[in-house]
Amino acid sequence: MQTIKTDIVLDARGLACPMPIVRTKKTMKTLEPGQVVEVQATDKGSTADLRAWANSTGNQYLGTIEEGDVLRHYVRKSSGDEQEAPAFKSIVTNETVETVRNNPDTLILDVRETAEYAFSHIPNAVNIPLGELETRIGELDTSKTIYVVCRTGSRSDLACQQLDAKGFNVQNVIPGMSDWTYETNQTV
Amino acid sequence: MTHAMTTKEVTQKIIHREKMFILDVRNEEAFQDWKIEGEQFSYLNVPYFDLLDGVEDILDQLPTDQAVLVVCAKEGSSIFVAELLEEAGRTVSYLSGGMKAWSEHLEPISLGSLNETGADRGEVVQFVRIGKGCLSYMIISEGEAVLVDAARMTDVYLDYANERQLTITHVFDTHLHADHISGGREIAEKTGATYWLPPKDATDVTFEYAALEDGSRVQIGDTKIDVRALYSPGHTIGSTSFIVDERYLLTGDILFIDSIGRPDLAGLAEDWVGDLRESLYKTYRELAKDLVVLPAHFMLIEELNEDGSVAEKLDILLVNNHGLNIEDEETFRKMVTENLPPQPNAYQEIRETNMGKQTPDLEAQREMEVGPNRCAVR
Numbered sequence: 001m002q003t004i005k006t007d008i009v010l011d012a013r014g015l016a017c018p019m020p021i022v023r024t025k026k027t028m029k030t031l032e033p034g035q036v037v038e039v040q041a042t043d044k045g046s047t048a049d050l051r052a053w054a055n056s057t058g059n060q061y062l063g064t065i066e067e068g069d070v071l072r073h074y075v076r077k078s079s080g081d082e083q084e085a086p087a088f089k090s091i092v093t094n095e096t097v098e099t100v101r102n103n104p105d106t107l108i109l110d111v112r113e114t115a116e117y118a119f120s121h122i123p124n125a126v127n128i129p130l131g132e133l134e135t136r137i138g139e140l141d142t143s144k145t146i147y148v149v150c151r152t153g154s155r156s157d158l159a160c161q162q163l164d165a166k167g168f169n170v171q172n173v174i175p176g177m178s179d180w181t182y183e184t185n186q187t188v
Numbered sequence: 189m190t191h192a193m194t195t196k197e198v199t200q201k202i203i204h205r206e207k208m209f210i211l212d213v214r215n216e217e218a219f220q221d222w223k224i225e226g227e228q229f230s231y232l233n234v235p236y237f238d239l240l241d242g243v244e245d246i247l248d249q250l251p252t253d254q255a256v257l258v259v260c261a262k263e264g265s266s267i268f269v270a271e272l273l274e275e276a277g278r279t280v281s282y283l284s285g286g287m288k289a290w291s292e293h294l295e296p297i298s299l300g301s302l303n304e305t306g307a308d309r310g311e312v313v314q315f316v317r318i319g320k321g322c323l324s325y326m327i328i329s330e331g332e333a334v335l336v337d338a339a340r341m342t343d344v345y346l347d348y349a350n351e352r353q354l355t356i357t358h359v360f361d362t363h364l365h366a367d368h369i370s371g372g373r374e375i376a377e378k379t380g381a382t383y384w385l386p387p388k389d390a391t392d393v394t395f396e397y398a399a400l401e402d403g404s405r406v407q408i409g410d411t412k413i414d415v416r417a418l419y420s421p422g423h424t425i426g427s428t429s430f431i432v433d434e435r436y437l438l439t440g441d442i443l444f445i446d447s448i449g450r451p452d453l454a455g456l457a458e459d460w461v462g463d464l465r466e467s468l469y470k471t472y473r474e475l476a477k478d479l480v481v482l483p484a485h486f487m488l489i490e491e492l493n494e495d496g497s498v499a500e501k502l503d504i505l506l507v508n509n510h511g512l513n514i515e516d517e518e519t520f521r522k523m524v525t526e527n528l529p530p531q532p533n534a535y536q537e538i539r540e541t542n543m544g545k546q547t548p549d550l551e552a553q554r555e556m557e558v559g560p561n562r563c564a565v566r
Contacts, residue, residue, distance in 0.1 A: 018265040021237045044555060045261050052215040053237040 330409025362440030386426030394544035422464025423449035448511030
């Protein structure tokens, strides 16, 4: 199992409804857009409520891992800038990625947060969150065509610009995982 | 302090067809799946997490001329919202224990006396599990009592028997239940009563039981209140009805007031549909028409009689119940095998618990039973 890195862990264990959501809401206010919180709770009802709350507030509910009595919920704070038009011009569709993803010279790079990746990703995709890309760029194989994917195409747009500047052969996948209908894996 | 309304008070409002406004603050999915039903109740569903910053937005949707009850899953969120409403100047109540308590409330309703000609009159008490639509029965005579289809809240029956100084001698389940966890075995263990199950439903059970067969008979007290088993398969292969004192017909999950049993909860709809047809169209039709049908469920709150009981004469059901009036066998087969409602929550786990194969803790049992019973087809 992959370790899920989050920006903050909120301990709401032992708290009854409505407190897990009240605390989550408070914690979200301290986060930057795009950051991920892990909410630990023992109230069984918190899963459905947190999912519904996230949907109604525009935040992204990623998933829940159950470990004994403890539920670990992962929620990503909505990022307001995801609607901007991508600047990087080499763009491919999800369909294209599906047709080339098994080619030996294809590398699928998923630049979402580890929590997002863990709950659902394209098989064989490599995960390097956008924030870590600069320091981990050496892990990437320069000989391959890199298809960069995120949730909607914004983070991958930024990643493509970074990689392009370093001389990588990159393509931005649009729309990305928000609309990915093909096979996925999960590592939780 | 915000006022707590008990499940008993809510039940009385339902029975007396009183008006009440329910502000249900659970998430929309939970509300759509299952809520408190009352003929004169009106509803607003706004999840509590949309009210964390205040209730100003919903104030004009709440009436001031009738009781307002705030409801959530376990009461915590409804107290939170009720307090906000009080601060905004409204008088409201919250449901004590929330939907968890609502699911567990049992309302005992006496159906009157048996064996009227005798000196000592027996009695049938219907325990209405109002939130889930489950019905169970205590049949009483001369200080003795038998139970049929008891729910998992065994204390309710035991306390009731204690209060009336009754000895529970026999405990029956009409079939292996899939919608709720039976309290029958536990009550039998605690009281020393005999626990009966139809053997055809009990092939996989892990405990000892008395075989409930067609014609099995027990007597309650010294007078002639007798309870006779009548094999009536179809909901399950073992489903058994009871005739009590030649006055009542306990139909289990085969025949309800406005609907009939579904044959699919053990995965054998195609095999059992013929049995269901035979039980409804032959076995029951051969019985005395003035028997009063007492089912193990109700589906709609409209099925409650004036006194809150759920009971109707067999001859009336033979005319009014759609499921008893489908001439064509193929149409009948289609109705009970196709377009069935969703299956009850966790029904496989519930069946295994009733077989003794699983022993979930109380909290897990509550989770498994969340939601309506969904045992019927209409």
